[in-house]
Amino acid sequence: MHEEQEELKRRFIVWLSGWNASSRMQGNSGGAVNVELNLKMAHSEAWGIFLLVLLSITTDGRAIGSCPEQEEPPVTRLREYLRLKTVHPFPDYLPVTKFLIQQAQSIGLESEILEFAPSKPVVLITWKGRDAGLASVIFNSHTDVVPAEASKWTYPPFSAHVDSGGNIYARGSQDMKSVGMMYLEAARSLMDAGFRPFRTIHFSYVPDEEVGGVDGAEAFVNSPNFENLNAAVVVDEGMPSPSGKYRIFNREKILWSFFIRAVGSPAHGSRLLDSVAVENLRKALNRFAAFRESQIDLIKTGAVAGEGDVVSVNNVYLKAGTPTPTGFIMNLQPSYAEAGFDMRIPPEADADALEELITKEWAPASQNLSVHFVTKQNTRGENGEYLITRADDSNPWWVLLRDAIAQAGGDLGQPETRIGASDSRFIRRKGIPAFGFSPISNTPNLMHAHNEFLNAKEYLKGIKVYEEIIKAFSGQRDAKGKLDTQESFFINPEDLHSISQKIRIEL
Numbered sequence: 001m002h003e004e005q006e007e008l009k010r011r012f013i014v015w016l017s018g019w020n021a022s023s024r025m026q027g028n029s030g031g032a033v034n035v036e037l038n039l040k041m042a043h044s045e046a047w048g049i050f051l052l053v054l055l056s057i058t059t060d061g062r063a064i065g066s067c068p069e070q071e072e073p074p075v076t077r078l079r080e081y082l083r084l085k086t087v088h089p090f091p092d093y094l095p096v097t098k099f100l101i102q103q104a105q106s107i108g109l110e111s112e113i114l115e116f117a118p119s120k121p122v123v124l125i126t127w128k129g130r131d132a133g134l135a136s137v138i139f140n141s142h143t144d145v146v147p148a149e150a151s152k153w154t155y156p157p158f159s160a161h162v163d164s165g166g167n168i169y170a171r172g173s174q175d176m177k178s179v180g181m182m183y184l185e186a187a188r189s190l191m192d193a194g195f196r197p198f199r200t201i202h203f204s205y206v207p208d209e210e211v212g213g214v215d216g217a218e219a220f221v222n223s224p225n226f227e228n229l230n231a232a233v234v235v236d237e238g239m240p241s242p243s244g245k246y247r248i249f250n251r252e253k254i255l256w257s258f259f260i261r262a263v264g265s266p267a268h269g270s271r272l273l274d275s276v277a278v279e280n281l282r283k284a285l286n287r288f289a290a291f292r293e294s295q296i297d298l299i300k301t302g303a304v305a306g307e308g309d310v311v312s313v314n315n316v317y318l319k320a321g322t323p324t325p326t327g328f329i330m331n332l333q334p335s336y337a338e339a340g341f342d343m344r345i346p347p348e349a350d351a352d353a354l355e356e357l358i359t360k361e362w363a364p365a366s367q368n369l370s371v372h373f374v375t376k377q378n379t380r381g382e383n384g385e386y387l388i389t390r391a392d393d394s395n396p397w398w399v400l401l402r403d404a405i406a407q408a409g410g411d412l413g414q415p416e417t418r419i420g421a422s423d424s425r426f427i428r429r430k431g432i433p434a435f436g437f438s439p440i441s442n443t444p445n446l447m448h449a450h451n452e453f454l455n456a457k458e459y460l461k462g463i464k465v466y467e468e469i470i471k472a473f474s475g476q477r478d479a480k481g482k483l484d485t486q487e488s489f490f491i492n493p494e495d496l497h498s499i500s501q502k503i504r505i506e507l
Contacts, residue, residue: 074185074463075168075456077103079160081177082170086144086207087158093207096143097121100205107188109203116219120207124225127187129200129474135232136200137473139466140423141180142209142216142237145172152450166456173454175447176237179438180205182459186466197474202229209423217423221430231432233397233473236424238438240445240454245413246405246465249436250398251388252418252425253308253344254351257375259317260284260363262337269331278320280368281337287362288313288341308417311354313343340374346417347387348491351379381429385490389433391415395489397433397473404472408465410439433489439465 084096097113104111104125114122123143129136148157148171155161160170172178183203208216220226241247262284264277273279295310297303304310320337321328345354363369381387391398405412418424418436427434439462446452 072456072460074181074188074460075162077185078178078181078459079162079168079170081181082160082168082172083158085158087147087171088144088210089147091144091207093119093121093143096205097123100125100143103184107184107191109187114220114223114225116223117208117215120215122207122216122220123205125184125203125205127197127201127203129197131198131476132200134199134476135230136202137470138202138204138229138231138234139183139470140204140206140217140234140236140427141176141183142207142213142423143177143180143205144207144210144216145175145177146210146448147171148452149450154451157452162456167453168456168459169451169453171452173452174240174438174440174443174445175452176438178440178454178459178462179237182439182462182466183470185463186470189463190467190470195471197470198476199232199474201470201474202231206423212421213423213426218426221426231427234424234427234432234434235401235469235473236427236434236436237422238436238440239418239447240438240440240443241413242442242444243413244441245411246437246439246441247413248391248401248415249418249422249424250391250415251347251428252420252422252436253312254347254349254377254379254387254425255375255421256343256345256373256377257341258343258358258371258373259338259340261370261372263335263368263370264333266335267333269333271333273333275368276333277335277337277368278333281320281339283367284363284369285315285339288315288339291357291362305414306416308419309346311343311345311349312419313341316340316342344419345379347379349379377425378429381431381490383431383490385431387425387428388491389428389435390489390491391435395433397435397489400472400475401435401437401469404468405439405465407472408468410465411441428490431490438462 081096081099084099085091086093086096100123101111101113110126110128112124112126114124116122150157153169155163155169157169157171160168160173162168170177180203187201187203204220206213206216206220208214212218238249239247260281262277262281264273264275264280267273267276291311292313295312298310299307317340318338319340320334322332322334323329345351359371363371379386389395389398393399402412422436424434424436440454440458443454443458
C-alpha cells in the first residue's frame with residue numbers, strides 16, 4: 001500500500017508541475033488570460049495540497065514516513081548489506097569487506113582482515129572487554145550466498161525489496177546475512193546505552209561457507225589467529241522457525257560421500273548373465289534402498305524425534321554404459337557401473353559399524369563391488385568427544401543462552417540436530433562448545449529457496465534477542481559463579497546412555 005501511495009504522489013506532482021508550467025507560458029500572452037490561468041493554477045495547487053495530504057496518510061491514520069519497517073536505520077543497513085552480491089560461483093568479497101569495516105568504524109569497534117586464501121577475506125570485528133584475561137566469545141556468520149534463479153522470484157533476489165507487509169525479499173535474508181547484521185546492530189544499541197562487556201566479544205565474517213568452508217571457517221579455526229582469540233563459546237547460524245518457537249542446534253550431522261563401483265566382464269547385449277556389472281550394482285542399490293526405507297520408517301513411526309536422529313542417504317548419481325556421439329551402444333553390456341551417495345549421519349552413530357555395513361553388506365568384494373569414499377568426516381573431535389555440545393544445566397553457556405532468550409521474550413524449542421552442514425562443525429572439532437541460533441520465528445524456512453524473505457519486524461525483534469545474549473555471554477561470571485569458563489561441554493562415549501534416542505544402523 002505504501003508503494004502505491006508514493007507512486008500516486010509522484011505522478012500527481014509531475015502532472016501538477018506540467019500544468020503550472022503550461023499555464024504560466026500561456027499567461028504571458030495577455031493580462032486577461034494570465035489572470036484566468038492564475039486562478040486556475042491557484043485552484044489546482046489547492047487541490048494538489050489537499051490530495052498530497054490524503055495520499056501521505058495510511059489507512060490507520062499514520063503518516064507514511066513513520067512506518068518503522070521502512071524507516072528504521074537497522075533495516076536500511078540490512079538492505080544495503082543484502083544488495084552486495086557475494087553469490088557463488090563467483091562471489092565478490094571486496095564490497096562486503098568494505099561494508100563491514102565501515103559498520104565497525106561507525107560503531108567504534110576494532111576490525112581486521114585475515115586472508116587464508118586469495119581474495120577470500122575473513123573480517124574480524126572486536127569489542128574489547130574490561131578483563132583481557134577472560135576467555136572471549138565469538139559470534140560467527142558467513143558472507144556468501146547461494147545462487148538465485150531471478151526468473152522464479154517475485155522481486156529481484158538482490159534488490160532487497162520491501163513489500164507492503166514489511167517483508168524483505170533477498171538472497172541471504174535468512175541465510176545468513178540478517179543474523180550477521182543482528183550482531184552488529186545489537187552491539188550498536190548496547191554501546192549507545194553505555195554498556196561495556198567484561199569479556200572480549202568477536203564478530204567473525206567468513207567466506208565460502210556455502211561451498212564447504214575450506215578456505216573460510218575451516219582455515220580460520222585451524223589458524224594461530226583463531227587460537228589467540230582464546231574462545232570459550234561460539235554462536236553461529238541456525239534456521240528460521242515457522243512457529244513462534246525459536247530453533248536451536250547443539251549438534252549437526254556428519255557428512256560422508258562415497259561411490260560404489262561394480263565390475264564385470266563385458267558381454268553382448270543379448271546375453272542373460274548373472275554377474276555383469278550393472279546387475280552387480282543393482283543388488284547393491286537394492287540393499288541401499290532397504291536401509292534408506294528403514295530410516296524413513298523410524299521417523300514415520302515416531303521411534304526417533306526427527307530427521308536429525310537417523311542416517312540419511314541418497315543416491316545422487318548413476319553412471320554406466322558405453323557412450324557414442326549420439327547416445328549409447330545398445331548391444332554391449334558395460335564392464336563397470338557406478339553409483340554415488342550423499343550420506344549424513346548423527347554424531348553419536350557408531351561410525352565403525354556403519355562403515356562395515358556399507359563395505360561388507362551393501363558392496364561386498366565377493367560380488368565384484370568396491371566402495372570409494374570421497375568425503376569421510378570424523379564423528380569425534382580432537383579430544384575424542386562426540387561433536388555434541390551439551391544443552392542442559394551442566395553447561396553454563398547453555399543456561400546463559402536459554403535465560404537470555406527468555407529475558408528477551410523469546411520462546412525456545414528443544415535443541416535439535418542440524419541436518420545440513422554449518423561452520424559450527426569446525427568449532428566443535430576444537431573442543432569449543434557451539435550453538436546454531438537464528439532468532440527468526442513465524443517465518444517459513446526458505447534457505448536456498450525461491451523468494452527468500454525476512455519480515456522487518458522479525459529482524460528488529462532478533463536484534464533485541466542478541467542484545468540479551470551478548471550481555472549474558474560477556475559477563476564476568478558464568479552461570480556457575482566462576483570467573484571464567486574454558487571447560488569442554490561435550491558428550492563423551494561413556495555418556496551415550498544419557499541420549500534418549502539411539503541411532504540404528506542395522507537393516
